[in-house]
Amino acid sequence: MEHSLVFQQPPNVYIRALPLITLISLSFLGFSEIIGKHLQYSKFWNxxxxxxxxxxxxxxxxxxxxxxxxxxxxxxxxxxALFP
Incomplete structure (x- = not known):
């Protein structure tokens, strides 16, 4: 009973697939960093x-x-300071 209250399944199939999509994309990015194909990004614009x-x-x-x-x-x- 408690298990069904704490670990409820998401109602949408897309939400259920997000952890798998995240795992695959992060694995790809990690592998590309290992082989030397680094992302060209910056915290600041241009x-x-x-x-x-x-x-x-x-x-x-x-x-x-x-x-x-x-x-x-x-x-x-x-x-x-305003709301102690």
Missing amino acids: VGSHHSKSNQIKLSSKTGMLVIYGPAFIAGAASF
Whole structure:
């Protein structure tokens, strides 16, 4: 009885297939990283583009993360001060 309450099957077939799809895609990405075919990605927009480099702003990772997550951190800290 408790097992059926805790581990209920999802109602949709798509939701049931998501763990398998995730496992297959992550296995493929891991294998491609092992053989040397790395993903070309960046946390910041247009870092790897081949456009004119003279007018682009370059940020270090630490500065970029501070700019992105700083306001959320300040709002979270302020919520503790406002609602103790």
